[in-house]
């Protein structure tokens with residue numbers, strides 16, 4: 182019997198690469214409570230300081246980047262400034278209407294009353310429209326913001342040039358929770374808060390400059406100085422109350438993500454839960470997650486009470502402050518030379534100007550609760566961008582992808598060149614693995630549960646990092662699929678029957694590329710012709726219903742239809758025939774041979790040995806053995822496998 186044995190020795194663990202390997206602390210799965218404690222301890226992740234400002238301005242720079250092809254956010258922003266200014270002018274004019282009515286009414290001026298009434302109706306309608314327009318354009322701004330940020334995150338998360346970013350983020354980064362919640366919900370909340378704040382304060386700088394100048398010319402430097410000091414005091418005191426809120430908002434969204442995820446799982450696993458009478462268990466689990474969420478929501482409203490009280494008092498105090506500003510020159514005697522009837526006019530104008538300036542500052546301070554929410558969402562979105570960029574930079578993959586042309590297609594192989602790798606928790610799974618998968622020589626991978634069979638496929642596809650060595654694999658120069666992976670639980674996409682077969686093709690011309698007749702012939706090939714009756718048309722789209730429409734065995738057959746459509750060079754079959762009857766299994770391996778698809782099969786099923794040329798045994802302790810399979814000596818090979826694996830089972 183021709184086999185190689187690679188017992189694991191102390192040198193294997195002691196070799197330089199493993200010795201120098203930094204323990205990957207971040208990859209070991211971390212319990213939810215520890216993630217929560219880490220977030221609580223590491224509050225500066227979600228703080229209201231320079232880190233917040235850095236993240237916030239980085240997000241703004243993405244929004245307003247001139248190279249941004251996604252939208253006209255700059256135009257919308259300018260439009261928002263213009264309509265807000267126009268709205269302010271209209272509000273000002275509406276404010277002057279009552280005094281004009283007093284004048285015509287006191288003077289019993291009917292000729293003056295009629296045009297004033299007409300004018301007032303027009304102005305009031307315009308003011309109403311102005312307000313609606315500001316909100317409408319604010320809405321457009323929120324949609325644009327969401328569109329740009331979500332697309333930017335999608336581009337990075339599902340980057341086709343670096344295919345495993347989302348996988349590595351989900352599997353190896355324990356420093357970040359619920360990326361789906363961050364992309365779907367936190368970005369939306371961020372956009373909405375930004376819109377509300379912008380609507381309120383977008384024209385504030387222009388108005389503040391204008392009214393500061395006006396107040397200064399009427400009351401000298403003293404009025405604006407007092408108002409600015411008052412504003413700075415308001416800002417500093419509200420900042421103290423905002424800081425803890427930011428972290429609470431961050432934590433609430435963390436629990437919000439977990440709560441949604443749990444609900445999504447109940448939906449996904451409805452059948453096993455129902456068949457296990459698991460309602461009570463699910464109820465208690467959902468409820469405990471919900472309690473955590475409510476706990477943070479309660480803490481937020483408690484803190485907001487203090488913040489609202491501060492900003493509310495600040496606003497009321499502002500109205501009194503304006504009288505202080507007016508009173509000082511009155512009592513100091515600055516207006517002594519002014520006649521009494523003119524003095525009331527001067528006082529009322531001064532009061533209006535300083536009140537307006539204070540009002541503008543008050544509106545800014547009143548945004549504190551929204552700003553604390555915004556800062557919480559900024560932390561979550563900013564952190565996601567940072568982690569994705571970090572994964573992108575950390576691409577230390579030593580693998581070699583070589584392109585081939587059709588002439589050399591028959592000599593293709595996948596080579597494991599002294600590869601060592603561990604599980605994410607650090608358990609060594611394979612050490613110094615040397616193996617060649619040649620085209621035309623089917624390989625079956627066997628071994629006890631947890632020995633690393635699926636992990637070997639992950640390493641082969643470049644998803645898992647290695648501690649040592651490299652994988653040398655071919656990539657096609659002419660769009661041919663080189664490797665297709667079929668898992669035990671087939672992945673059915675949200676889409677049509679044609680989509681199931683052509684996945685992951687992205688093409689509007691699928692109907693032309695894969696005709697109805699071709700779909701029918703592929704379905705016939707995998708004994709699934711009857712499912713044509715279950716769908717309206719080959720292009721009718723279904724969501725989660727695919728799981729209900731097809732049994733697990735039928736799902737595996739559909740996955741094979743996909744494999745036969747793509748006709749790749751290699752197919753990684755990870756227990757992909759576990760739900761099929763033995764005749765269908767035989768038929769599928771024969772079709773693979775006809776189509777020149779070399780299979781790398783992970784299975785515990787020894788009856789599959791007959792379709793393979795080589796067996797690779799993993800013992801889960803780091804070592805492996807290989808043997809050629811001689812069909813005539815199949816009993817010998819079964820004995821050899823049993824004898825080799827027994828000590829490890």
Ligand SMILES: Nc1ncnc2c1ncn2[C@@H]1O[C@H](COP(=O)(O)OP(=O)(O)OP(=O)(O)O)[C@@H](O)[C@H]1O
Nearest residue numbers: 210352604605606629630631632633634635636637
């Ligand atoms: N994302 C992960 N995080 C942590 N550990 C993991 C992860 N994925 C796999 N492992 C661990 O790696 C080890 C090997 O897993 P793998 O799925 O490769 O085993 P297998 O040989 O395919 O098992 P089975 O025969 O049960 O399918 C297991 O101990 C598993 O718990």
